Amino acid sequence: MNKKDRWAFVGMGLLIAVFPGVALNVKCISHYVDVMVFAGIFSLVSLGLCMLMGYAGQVSMAQAAFFGIGAYSSGILTSRLGWNPWIAMPAGAGVAALVAWIIGVPALRLKGHYLAMATLGFGVIVHIILGEEVKWTGGPSGMVDIPGLQIAGWKLTSEVAWYYMIWSVVFMALLFCLHVIYSRVGRGLRAIHEEEMAAESMGVPTACYKVQIFVFSAILSAIAGSFYTHYVTCLNPGSFNLMWSIRFVLMVMVGGTQSLWGAILGAVLLTFAGNEWLQIFSDFEILVYGAMLLCAALFLPGGLASLVPKVIGVFRNSLTYLCKR
């Protein structure tokens, strides 16, 4: 981790820590804590996807499917088979990892956009299975009465407790990703991004790294799915369709593919947009997302994260200017 990331880490930690204190005392935004829990859950997905898109240079259109695999594994194992949620969660992640590996090995040995196409098909298949396998998943009507989470006998019931729990997990995942980026493996990934042929000739096993990152992104998505299940305590297949996969890609694009901070920023922004600000568009919501994707790709290829240094620069310049006067 370099100095900038360390400062950003501390800054974001403080911001996240004080947020509920502020939000709960202002009546019209007191429900924002609940929205931020969802934002935290989706941040886990976008962190994994950011590693895949920004560093391994591949796009996955099946993150919602992995999210769904994690969610339904937790739902079925806890409510139907009576497993402890903390054991069901890694089990779901394991299933997602295995599936990702099976898709990733053939698709990533080929160069180009084969992974995007393979995952597109896979996402649709998973969505259909979740809707049709009525005996296990409850089919289109979904599942209810899924147990909540307990930590050492203490039940997580309040939104604030969930908020702090989920954001600690996000920070751990972020720390993990930052460690990877600033290490041997991360250098290999960045090298693949810039000069794949040279990276391969310098001993970077390009196909192997891409598969590993893809599996990692699937695991993070599945874990996020498990948390989601236990937070909302009911499931229906509509939350795991292609539209959601596109939303996850959009989160990373809006935030900035080359920045893990951007991935979190994008997840928070789009969660608020989806749950709060864009409700008035109702069925036309998808048009707004399309417009956002277009704008991000055309005018802000580095995402919102690329604006941050610029804003800080302007702020610093104007500050020194004022001090001189």
Next chain:
Amino acid sequence: MQEACCSDSSSILEISDVQMHFGGIVALKGIRYAVPPGIIQALIGPNGAGKTTLFHCISGLIQPTFGHVLFEGRQIDGMLPHKIARLGISRTFQHVALFKSMTVLENIMLGRHPKTKSGFWATGLRLPAMRREERKILEMARYHLDFVGLGDLANLPAGTLPLGKQRILEIARALATDPRLLLLDEPAGGLNIRETEVLGDLIQRIRACGVTVILVEHDMNLVMEIADRILVLHYGSQLASGTPMEIMDHPAVIEAYLGGG
């Protein structure tokens, strides 16, 4: 005679009857050559003679259509490039292929890839073994940086260096893999006389470390000065081979370069 030379087990690299076809075009028409260890072997020939194609075949970026490449007696054609790098062959590229937005130091640190092994999970969790390895990578990278004389540029993005320094950096990155065979593809391309002199010194110092160097180069002054042996390619086949003195007086070479008359 030729057979005897190629089955000689003392050579570091054996190219045995390598042919490369791209559709209907035959880029290499059966090259058969052995490189003894510890020398600077130059590979010359007019543009389109197949020099870079041969380099790609050795480093695994393309697979020869026929024939085999043996490194220290071991067959390496058909292996993936990163596996070949692990065996001890490294290279530079004709069009400098640095990781431009990474720093000079990071470029060389990447070169330690084949000699290190921390995987994805170990780096993410910052396991103690991985931290030790990371310190060693940094140490070795600094050593190689000083070896080529770029020590004071460590933290600049590689893309900001002038071409001469970029070529040197690419050699340093290749050296960081601890190769026993180093392939240099036109390292003097685009360099001025002074930079070329520095480069010539560096290549001789690399040979002194026991690394065998194969050099593709158009700068004949440099080749004549530092090469121990020269192989001349012409339209995908071998025209001549020998010491610089022998090559200079070789009638077929003179004809190919200056035209028949």
